[in-house]
Amino acid sequence: MNNQRPPTKPASLLGPLRTALLVLILAAAYAYGFRVTKVNLYDLVTGLPNMHHIVLSLLQPDLFVRATEMQKSDTPFLVRAESGALPPPPATPPAKPGPSVEIYPSVAKPGDVIEVKGRDFKPDTPGVIYLIWVGETRLGKITTDAQGSFAAKVVLPGDVTQGDYWIEARVFRELNWYVPSETLILSLRLMLETIFLALIGTTFSVIFSIPLSFLGARNLMMGAPFGRATYYLSRTFFNLLRSIEVLIIVVIMAVVVGIGPFAGVLALAVHGIGALGKLYSEAIESIDPGPIEAITATGASRLQVIAYAVVPQIVPQFIAFTLYRWDINVRMATVIGLVGGGGIGFILIQYINLLEWNQAGTAIWLIAIVVMAMDYASAVIREKIV
Amino acid sequence: MLKIEHLTKIYEDGTKALDDVSLTVADGEFLVIVGLSGAGKSTLLRCINRLVEPTSGKIYLDDVDITAASPKELREIRLKIGMIFQQFNLVKRSSVLTNTLSGRLGYVSPWKSLVYRFPAQDVARAHANLERVGIAEKARARADTLSGGQQQRVGIARALMQEPKLMLADEPVASLDPATSHSVLKYLEQINKEDGITVICNLHFLSLARRYASRVIALKDGRLVFDGRPQEIDHRRFKEIYGEEAVQVEIGPELTPEEATQAP
Numbered sequence: 254m255n256n257q258r259p260p261t262k263p264a265s266l267l268g269p270l271r272t273a274l275l276v277l278i279l280a281a282a283y284a285y286g287f288r289v290t291k292v293n294l295y296d297l298v299t300g301l302p303n304m305h306h307i308v309l310s311l312l313q314p315d316l317f318v319r320a321t322e323m324q325k326s327d328t329p330f331l332v333r334a335e336s337g338a339l340p341p342p343p344a345t346p347p348a349k350p351g352p353s354v355e356i357y358p359s360v361a362k363p364g365d366v367i368e369v370k371g372r373d374f375k376p377d378t379p380g381v382i383y384l385i386w387v388g389e390t391r392l393g394k395i396t397t398d399a400q401g402s403f404a405a406k407v408v409l410p411g412d413v414t415q416g417d418y419w420i421e422a423r424v425f426r427e428l429n430w431y432v433p434s435e436t437l438i439l440s441l442r443l444m445l446e447t448i449f450l451a452l453i454g455t456t457f458s459v460i461f462s463i464p465l466s467f468l469g470a471r472n473l474m475m476g477a478p479f480g481r482a483t484y485y486l487s488r489t490f491f492n493l494l495r496s497i498e499v500l501i502i503v504v505i506m507a508v509v510v511g512i513g514p515f516a517g518v519l520a521l522a523v524h525g526i527g528a529l530g531k532l533y534s535e536a537i538e539s540i541d542p543g544p545i546e547a548i549t550a551t552g553a554s555r556l557q558v559i560a561y562a563v564v565p566q567i568v569p570q571f572i573a574f575t576l577y578r579w580d581i582n583v584r585m586a587t588v589i590g591l592v593g594g595g596g597i598g599f600i601l602i603q604y605i606n607l608l609e610w611n612q613a614g615t616a617i618w619l620i621a622i623v624v625m626a627m628d629y630a631s632a633v634i635r636e637k638i639v
Numbered sequence: 640m641l642k643i644e645h646l647t648k649i650y651e652d653g654t655k656a657l658d659d660v661s662l663t664v665a666d667g668e669f670l671v672i673v674g675l676s677g678a679g680k681s682t683l684l685r686c687i688n689r690l691v692e693p694t695s696g697k698i699y700l701d702d703v704d705i706t707a708a709s710p711k712e713l714r715e716i717r718l719k720i721g722m723i724f725q726q727f728n729l730v731k732r733s734s735v736l737t738n739t740l741s742g743r744l745g746y747v748s749p750w751k752s753l754v755y756r757f758p759a760q761d762v763a764r765a766h767a768n769l770e771r772v773g774i775a776e777k778a779r780a781r782a783d784t785l786s787g788g789q790q791q792r793v794g795i796a797r798a799l800m801q802e803p804k805l806m807l808a809d810e811p812v813a814s815l816d817p818a819t820s821h822s823v824l825k826y827l828e829q830i831n832k833e834d835g836i837t838v839i840c841n842l843h844f845l846s847l848a849r850r851y852a853s854r855v856i857a858l859k860d861g862r863l864v865f866d867g868r869p870q871e872i873d874h875r876r877f878k879e880i881y882g883e884e885a886v887q888v889e890i891g892p893e894l895t896p897e898e899a900t901q902a903p
Contacts, residue, residue: 541728541731543724543726543727543728544728544729544730546690546724546728547722547724547728547729547794547797548741548744549690549717550688550690550717550720550721550722550807551717551718551721551722551741551742551743551744551745551797551798551800551801552714552715552716552717552718552744552745552801553714553741553744553745554714554744554749556749556753557744557749557752557753560752560753560755561730561733561737561741561744561752562730562741565730565732565733565737566730566731566732568732569732
């Protein structure tokens with residue numbers, strides 16, 4: 254029996270020196286890294302309270318509002334250099350049933366006080382008076398009396414430009430139930446769009462990457478020089494597509510087909526061909542080569558070998574990877590809207606830009622719920638089939 | 640009749656797996672190839688149906704040169720050569736029936752087979768072959784639910800679907816326990832005797848070779864070092880084939896006393 258151990262190397266000075274050099278290089282790298290990325294803990298701590306308002310708003314997403322019933326009525330109003338009365342209309346229209354509004358004066362100059370009277374509104378109901386132009390300006394609050402009438406004096410803002418306007422009174426009566434807010438309805442609609450955007454994008458990438466993945470599988474292609482070239486070509490193609498960030502592809506596709514969900518679909522499809530192609534190819538490469546050998550030995554053609562020895566082995570993995578990709582794509586689809594790819598990201602970025610944090614919160618919560626649900630569902634399904 | 644002339648195989652990494660092997664196998668023989676792991680047994684079998692491309696030399700099956708066959712001709716030659724494997728090489732997720740039917744692929748229309756449709760007589764043939772190897776009731780089971788011995792029998796049924804003239808068996812029992820080994824080899828013996836299919840079988844164990852072979856050849860470092868009847872392998876020859884340090888071990892319950900005394 255040979256119990257001798259090989260002689261150990263004599264300890265050299267090179268070891269500790271090399272370690273010291275490594276530590277030095279690491280230290281230098283991190284020192285430089287902190288400087289270029291401007292890491293600054295002081296800013297982080299002092300700036301933290303700025304987040305307070307946003308976080309609070311995000312925690313109160315705009316989900317449901319009290320259902321209300323609205324009544325409104327308007328009357329023409331002119332802003333001129335001098336105040337006065339409107340010329341009487343050519344023929345008085347027959348008084349319609351329902352609420353009506355009168356103003357005095359009906360021609361006013363900026364800064365004037367205007368008297369607004371209304372009647373036949375719902376009794377004891379709060380409301381608002383608006384100056385209507387392309388947009389609208391809120392002039393004052395009102396409450397109707399027991400007969401459904403009101404009278405209020407409002408001040409015309411000093412900076413109103415001369416032109417033709419309307420004065421409108423709206424009264425709101427809150428009902429005893431809640432309805433989804435406009436934000437919620439819009440977010441839900443766009444979330445659905447996002448899920449389908451991801452589905453269609455994934456489908457396109459699956460259609461193209463399945464045939465390509467066979468060309469990118471080493472174990473199937475390494476036979477002949479032509480196969481070898483095809484293998485390297487396909488793998489390079491996959492890597493190229495995969496390395497281009499989806500957000501960049503969206504911007505390019507938006508130039509081609511215009512801003513909207515289709516640009517997002519195309520971007521997810523293009524990026525997905527690269528990502529899925531690589532995963533599929535690797536799945537094919539990891540199969541048991543035995544059945545390929547066995548089916549080849551029976552005198553089957555190459556296509557038959559793929560159909561009988563390769564396909565049955567890869568189907569579960571292909572399904573798992575596809576679900577995983579769809580899952581990733583839903584997450585990606587939420588952000589591609591930020592750069593014009595449609596979906597829920599499109600309104601999220603608008604809410605953020607308008608500092609409407611409650612509304613942004615609605616979209617963000619919805620995204621989080623859907624992404625988590627998809628994540629869970631695809632994990633369960635993947636576990637079942639693999 | 641299978642004729643092998645000056646067959647040499649050198650792999651890309653420089654390994655010389657076969658070195659000028661010449662051999663003739665008559666119809667109906669049960670030829671067992673013995674030798675150490677790495678002696679070139681598997682390479683020799685795989686050169687016969689060109690799963691491995693020979694470097695030089697010729698192989699003739701009934702005077703047709705296999706080594707010169709075009710891809711299309713090769714597929715037709717392969718139809719006549721069944722093969723079973725050490726790891727059975729079944730598609731684990733497919734049913735036993737589908738695995739068996741896949742032995743028939745060379746005969747059926749390529750387009751129909753791609754949508755997994757087989758003619759009714761082929762399906763009937765598959766059931767008959769499964770019946771023959773004693774696992775007819777497993778036809779609908781997934782291949783990986785079967786035991787090793789059962790899987791190898793599916794392998795035999797798959798090869799029988801080809802209606803082969805020649806059956807190559809590459810270490811068919813190396814993954815099986817002794818009792819199961821005998822049951823699988825008995826099926827091979829049966830198709831050899833009843834159907835007249837020539838069998839060429841790699842085996843590790845000399846005892847199994849002695850029990851089943853009508854002729855034994857031995858390979859050592861890619862060269863043919865023995866060719867004769869199984870009884871001719873005595874102690875000296877054993878040492879030549881397996882090296883000085885080897886000790887003969889016996890396998891299986893079907894050992895005769897004089898076989899046992901042959902062990903050193």
